[in-house]
Amino acid sequence: MLLRGHDSVLERFRRTIRAGRLPSTFLFVGPPGIGKKSFALQLAQGLLCERQPEEDLDPCGQCPSCVQVLAGTHPDIHIVQKPADKNTIPIKLLIGEDDTRNREGLCYDISLKPFSGRRKFGIIDDADILGAGQGESANCLLKTLEEPPPKSLLILIGTSEQRQLPTIRSRCQVVRFNPLAESDVADLLISTGKCSDENIARKAASLSGGSLAKAIQWCDEAFLEFRAALFENLSQRDYDLPPLAKTVTSFVESAGKEAAEKRARMREVLTMGLQFYEQLIAALSSTSSSTAKDEALQKAVATTVRWWPGDAEAATYCVEICLDALAHVDSNANLTALAEWWLDELSQTARAGMVKV
Structure with missing residues (x-):
């Protein structure tokens, strides 16, 4: 199992285990796509290794236990995450169906004696969802968190402590993960076969924000071409709204057949817009043209500064528009209508150069 960039966290766990003070519940937090789940699985693999x-x-990596962990078939590791077609973690995954309550699900599974290893492991990905309107699922966990079963280890994985319910956060040992270094991201892209061109790998790493998952997307030239085209349009005083909205919609639709794939792609598009206006604020608020590292964004921001009729406050309002649009994605808005609304709001603000009252 290939991991990079979290050596300090790994060493912290080694010291804790050697001291015999390994807690039973953890909350792993950090940006998406930086290897928190992979680290959790390597932790389990290390604790279950027979050699x-x-x-x-x-x-x-060779004993029967290690092979099972790598294959995702180890009987003592139970993983729960949000299904691709859902916005929540179904309660049945935690405590079973109505007719099998507390006799199925993650909480029940880790209460049993280990099948073949020394411990039982429970891993809950997408733990942020437990703090976002899913109190019933969160409450199901409290008893397990308060009274962890013997020889069990439960790991919740989220993006920040603030997105967790206080009742859950207070019962877990928090472990913070930092974004990966660009060099680590580029090396991982090459070593895992996700990208064969070193130049593209370095470019993708520079745009990833330390996230391997995002870097893999940026290895797709279609992503880079769309991003450059979006920035070029946003940098124009009067971009042609209907064609741009159609381009955005087509790019979102190309993500796949599943609604979850399209919504994830729409979030990426909106995040591109958010990045553009954040850099515009930086340029309008200082003597430098842009703090961006990549050429496409830097060029687009420099072009915009030359004609922008307002100040940083208007650009800040554009950031708020992007954040509002992101919130609508999570509330199952129609993506075509959302793209049109988003671009229209940005266009009106840019032309007026002021915040609408």
Whole structure:
């Protein structure tokens, strides 16, 4: 299992295990796509390895236990995450169906004795959702968090402490993960076969914000071409709204057949817009043209500064428009209508150079 960039976290776990003070519940927090789930699985693999001392957390990768972890078939590791077609983690995944309450689901599974290893592991991905209007699912976990079963280890994975319910956060040992270094991201793209061109890998890494998942997207030239085209349009005083809205919609639709794939793509588009206006604010608020590293964004911001009729406050309002649009994505808005609304609001603000009252 290939991990990079989290050596300090790994060493912290080694010290804790050697001291015999490994807690039973953890909350892993950090930006998406930086390897938190992969780290959780390597932790489990290291603790379950049949050949290496568990305090080394250096799994051999060859024993039956390690092979099962790598294959995702180890009977003592239970993973729960939001299904692709859902906005929540179904309660049945935590405590079973109505007719099998507390006799199925993650909380029940980790309460059983280990099947073949020394511990049972529960991993809950998308834990942020537990703090976003899904109180019933969160409450199901409280008893398990308060009284962890013997020989169990439960790991919740989210993006920040603030997005977790206080009752859950207070019962977990928080472990913070930092974004990966650009060099690590580029190396991982090459070593995992996600990208064969070193120049593209470095470019993707520079745009990733330290997220391997995002970098993999940026290895697709269609992403880079769309991003450059979007920035070029946003940098124009009067862009042609209908064609641009159609381009955005087509790009979103090309993400795949599933609604979740399209919504994830729409979030990426809106995040591009958010990045553009954040850089515009920086340029309008200082003597430098832009703090952006990449050429496409830097050029677009420099062009915009030359004609922008307002000040940083108007650009800040554009940031708020992007954030509002992101919130609508999560509330299942019609994506075509959302794209049209988003671009129209940005266009009106840019032309007026002021915040609408």
